[in-house]
Amino acid sequence: MRRGITATALVAALALAATACGSDDKSGGGSSSGELSGTVTWWDTSNVGSEDKVFKKLAEGFEKKHPKVDVKYVSVPFGDAQNKFKNAAQAGSSAPDVIRSEVAWTPDFASLGYLAPLDGTAALKNQDDFLPQAVASTKFEDKTYAVPQVIDSMGIFYNKKLLEKAGVEAPTNLVELKTAAKQIKDKTGKTGLYLRGDDPYYFLSFLYGEGGDLVDAESKTVTVDKPEGVKAFKAVKALVDDGTAKTDASDGWENMMQSFKNGDVAMMINGPWAVADTLTGKEFTDKDNLGIATVPAGSTAHGAPQGGHNLAVYAGSKNLEASYAFVEYMTSVESQATTAGELNLLPTRTSAYAKKEAVNSEIVGFFKPVVETAVERPWIPEGGSLFAPLGVEYTKVLTGQTTPEKAAKSTGDSYRKLLEGWK
């Protein structure tokens, strides 16, 4: 029975191999003795090379307060984070304990059951101190799923020297923007504006400027395909067609930041998150060269989107207690004051604005009123889903593959598919 022995050995080996895949129990932490321990993995999405250093240092400061906790800082590119988190969260493995979730992602993640409800946990402290518009995005079905970390809006960033050379002021509306760009081109040979063509978020201020919006959550109506939406598509197309603005269908962030930092374009529409990176550019070694004004108004209105980032805890986290404490620490007044001072990011706590770091930051001072009047986005689970269809049509309009009318209609159609029962 030599054959029999080999076969038995084979079967045994197979069985062994099948069962050998043991379970790798993560060392779960907790606070059984009242002291927090274990590992907290945090996925940060801030800009690499400028913001991330400050956030990393800040996160590691948590270890000093709780020596037994090991904070694992992971920098995830903002563009990939939403999908990466969804993949990891659904698979149930390699997901972080805490994620820096963009405001529109938060209701989406919460509705999918990926986030732990935070009401009554250590993560929430002094809830009343938060700006109400920042808190709005953290709620889903009357529960709180995140804590606001930073709030932001958009403005027009300009290169003061270039504008001075051209003899123009920062434009306040689209007409002024066009004449200013023309003058800049004539006097300095540079392009007036960089308009991001690969990210529809940068289209929102133009849409609001024409009095439009993506959807109206209260009356459950899709509004992007109303005449205002068509006008907004026409407006951005005109900017690119007449040479006022330069755009790209890919690598928009890189190209925008490089062109602005090197002085190839005089203006860009951007938010506080871009400040730290902008100041590393050769045109801005003198910080005062960077000017910021409110986004140019459209033909009927004036508006910039309200954005920001929240910190949320993964529902499957093995170390919930420490994660709650970490979120509380990262959104505390002190932490917010640090990021306001070092990165010019806007705090979400009212009391943080009184701290000297925030008071001393001109940029925080500029953006605070902008944020207060910014257009709130619909905080619906599908809020984060509205950008993909818009992005395709927006890029198509800018590259001449479709007309503004068709683009608006097609965006509206995909929204109605997405939002069941909406008008």
Place this chain on the structure above:
Amino acid sequence: MAVHTSQSVVKAAGENDARGRSRGTGTPPPAPGRFRRGLSTHWYAWTMVAPVVLVIGVIIGYPLLRGIYLSMTDADERNVARSIGVNELPATYKFVGADNYIDALTGSQFLGTLGWTLVWTVSCVSITFVLGMGLANILNRRIAGRSAYRMALILPWAIPGFVSVFAWRFLYNEERGLLNKILGGAGIDGIPWLNDPTWAKFAVIAVNVWLGIPFMMVALLGGLQSIPSEQYEAAEMDGATAWQRFRHITLPGLRPVSTTVILLSTIWTFNMFPVIFLLTRGGPGEATQILVTQAYKFSFEISPRDFAQSSTWGVLILVLLMLFAVIYRRVLRTQGDNW
């Protein structure tokens, strides 16, 4: 060994029939008995193939069947079963039959994407084949520095695909890319390589051709070297021109190799995910989106992720490629290849 045992299975079954039924001595042996006897005689063979069957079943069979099943449901991110910590969410998607297929085949998106995918595949394969053939012929002659040339031409193959695609993306950058700087130096306006739909199509095809030539060249070079040189000598003696030699010796001699590489290359190009995804992400707009990148987009990039539609497209891609392979084989067979 497997071949040997399987033959004996057939033989044993045949004997069984001959002895059992034809004599009509009684009831035929019951099926389970035969199965058991087969098992007892050939258990060793079964054990040996079991791991292969198991592995293939797990890594190909299960995903395939699951994909086909999902394509007949309305599964998306919001209604599949999830278990995240304290949250247990059961699956709530339902069976919808062929609805997804009807939607895909009657809508404009699938057919539009298919159109560009065909253009992309045909142009990539034909250009790669022609250039690979040319280079293989050049390098098949005795020229100075032949091995250096061969090495250089194989280089794109040696570099990981994503690295070269990223390198190309830098080259194509409209403002800061090397290509436009060179054009600018020659006084030509920069080309919007990845920002204009037509140029973007051209750009992705160019990169794929660049990546595909080494394989074509090496395969065809191998084919060329297997053509006996006597045939060329005889043709030369008969006064055949270079073109005639190419037409009547090289091409027929390469036929077994070239039919195979064209089939492989077609399937690979049809599903060439990395080039499109890393270079343009299907953009600008959706100008360079091929079927696989669009299917990926459905299940990983849009929100909520549409698993049903993605699997529908996946199954349709499989069916298309299978149809292609069958027709291709049949055409070759009618032309006298025993394939």
